[in-house]
Amino acid sequence: MTPKQREAYLQQLLALHAELSGKAPQRIEPNRTDDARVGGDEDEQPLNEMMQAIASSRNRNTDGVLARVVKALGKLREDPDSFGECEECGDDIPTGRLQAMPYAEFCVACQGGKDGPKARATRRKLTDYT
Ligand SMILES: [Zn+2]
Secondary structure (H helix, E strand, O other), X not given: OOHHHHHHHHHHHHHHHHHHHHXXXXXXXXXXXXXXXXXXXXXXHHHHHHHHHHXXXXXXXXXXXXXXXXXXXXXXXXXXXXXXXXXXXXXXXXXXXXXXXXXXXXXXHHHHHHHHHHHHHHHHHHHHOO
Protein backbone atom coordinates (compact mmCIF):
# COMPACT_ATOMS: atom_id res chain seq x y z
CA MET A 1 0.00 0.00 0.00
CA THR A 2 1.37 3.41 -0.94
CA PRO A 3 1.47 6.29 1.57
CA LYS A 4 -0.98 8.08 -0.69
CA GLN A 5 -3.49 5.24 -0.47
CA ARG A 6 -3.00 5.09 3.27
CA GLU A 7 -3.67 8.81 3.50
CA ALA A 8 -6.90 8.36 1.53
CA TYR A 9 -8.08 5.65 3.94
CA LEU A 10 -7.13 7.84 6.86
CA GLN A 11 -9.28 10.68 5.54
CA GLN A 12 -12.14 8.28 4.92
CA LEU A 13 -11.86 6.90 8.45
CA LEU A 14 -11.71 10.35 9.98
CA ALA A 15 -14.84 11.36 8.10
CA LEU A 16 -16.59 8.18 9.21
CA HIS A 17 -15.50 8.76 12.77
CA ALA A 18 -16.86 12.31 12.76
CA GLU A 19 -20.11 11.13 11.26
CA LEU A 20 -20.61 8.21 13.65
CA SER A 21 -19.46 9.85 16.85
CA GLY A 22 -21.24 13.11 16.11
CA LYS A 23 -24.50 11.40 15.45
CA ALA A 24 -26.77 11.22 18.45
CA PRO A 25 -27.97 7.71 19.21
CA GLN A 26 -31.15 6.96 17.37
CA ARG A 27 -34.09 8.03 19.44
CA ILE A 28 -36.13 5.24 20.89
CA GLU A 29 -39.77 6.21 21.05
CA PRO A 30 -41.42 5.27 24.34
CA ASN A 31 -44.61 3.27 24.13
CA ARG A 32 -47.52 5.56 23.65
CA THR A 33 -49.41 6.61 26.74
CA ASP A 34 -51.65 9.07 24.96
CA ASP A 35 -54.78 9.49 27.13
CA ALA A 36 -57.00 9.93 24.12
CA ARG A 37 -56.13 6.45 22.96
CA VAL A 38 -56.53 4.53 26.19
CA GLY A 39 -58.49 1.37 25.52
CA GLY A 40 -57.98 1.99 21.86
CA ASP A 41 -55.95 0.08 19.37
CA GLU A 42 -54.30 -2.81 21.19
CA ASP A 43 -52.46 -3.90 18.10
CA GLU A 44 -50.17 -0.95 18.44
CA GLN A 45 -48.22 -2.32 21.37
CA PRO A 46 -46.39 -5.20 19.62
CA LEU A 47 -45.50 -2.87 16.78
CA ASN A 48 -43.97 -0.37 19.20
CA GLU A 49 -41.96 -3.14 20.82
CA MET A 50 -40.74 -4.26 17.44
CA MET A 51 -39.74 -0.73 16.50
CA GLN A 52 -37.80 -0.42 19.74
CA ALA A 53 -36.01 -3.66 19.08
CA ILE A 54 -35.06 -2.47 15.61
CA ALA A 55 -33.91 0.92 16.88
CA SER A 56 -31.73 -0.57 19.59
CA SER A 57 -30.17 -3.11 17.24
CA ARG A 58 -29.34 -0.24 14.88
CA ASN A 59 -27.68 1.58 17.76
CA ARG A 60 -25.59 -1.44 18.57
CA ASN A 61 -24.57 -1.80 14.97
CA THR A 62 -23.47 1.83 14.76
CA ASP A 63 -21.41 1.38 17.90
CA GLY A 64 -19.71 -1.66 16.42
CA VAL A 65 -18.64 0.22 13.32
CA LEU A 66 -17.43 3.17 15.34
CA ALA A 67 -15.28 0.88 17.49
CA ARG A 68 -13.74 -0.61 14.36
CA VAL A 69 -13.14 2.84 12.88
CA VAL A 70 -11.34 3.86 16.07
CA LYS A 71 -9.32 0.66 15.97
CA ALA A 72 -8.34 1.22 12.33
CA LEU A 73 -7.31 4.81 13.08
CA GLY A 74 -5.16 3.49 15.92
CA LYS A 75 -3.49 1.04 13.55
CA LEU A 76 -2.75 3.78 11.03
CA ARG A 77 -1.14 5.82 13.76
CA GLU A 78 0.72 3.14 15.73
CA ASP A 79 1.52 0.52 13.14
CA PRO A 80 0.70 1.74 9.63
CA ASP A 81 2.16 -1.35 7.99
CA SER A 82 -0.43 -3.58 9.61
CA PHE A 83 -3.28 -1.50 8.25
CA GLY A 84 -5.03 -3.29 5.39
CA GLU A 85 -3.81 -6.71 6.49
CA CYS A 86 -6.19 -9.41 7.59
CA GLU A 87 -5.92 -9.90 11.35
CA GLU A 88 -6.59 -13.58 10.95
CA CYS A 89 -4.32 -14.77 8.12
CA GLY A 90 -2.16 -11.68 7.50
CA ASP A 91 -3.06 -11.42 3.83
CA ASP A 92 -3.71 -8.05 2.28
CA ILE A 93 -7.36 -7.12 2.37
CA PRO A 94 -8.42 -6.46 -1.25
CA THR A 95 -8.43 -2.78 -2.22
CA GLY A 96 -12.09 -2.83 -3.20
CA ARG A 97 -13.06 -4.16 0.20
CA LEU A 98 -10.94 -1.59 2.00
CA GLN A 99 -12.36 1.23 -0.06
CA ALA A 100 -15.87 0.15 0.84
CA MET A 101 -14.95 -0.57 4.48
CA PRO A 102 -11.65 1.04 5.49
CA TYR A 103 -12.28 -0.34 8.97
CA ALA A 104 -12.36 -3.96 7.73
CA GLU A 105 -10.37 -6.24 10.03
CA PHE A 106 -10.42 -9.42 7.98
CA CYS A 107 -10.17 -10.53 4.39
CA VAL A 108 -13.32 -11.85 2.74
CA ALA A 109 -12.48 -15.49 3.41
CA CYS A 110 -11.75 -15.00 7.12
CA GLN A 111 -14.73 -12.71 7.61
CA GLY A 112 -16.90 -15.28 5.89
CA GLY A 113 -15.62 -17.95 8.24
CA LYS A 114 -16.57 -15.76 11.20
CA ASP A 115 -19.98 -14.47 10.09
CA GLY A 116 -21.05 -17.27 7.83
CA PRO A 117 -22.01 -20.33 9.85
CA LYS A 118 -23.47 -18.27 12.69
CA ALA A 119 -25.50 -16.00 10.42
CA ARG A 120 -26.70 -18.95 8.42
CA ALA A 121 -27.69 -20.86 11.54
CA THR A 122 -29.69 -17.89 12.81
CA ARG A 123 -31.52 -17.55 9.53
CA ARG A 124 -32.26 -21.25 9.40
CA LYS A 125 -33.70 -21.17 12.89
CA LEU A 126 -36.03 -18.32 12.02
CA THR A 127 -37.37 -19.93 8.86
CA ASP A 128 -37.79 -23.32 10.55
CA TYR A 129 -40.60 -21.84 12.57
CA THR A 130 -42.84 -21.68 9.55
ZN1 LIG B 1 -7.76 -13.52 6.19
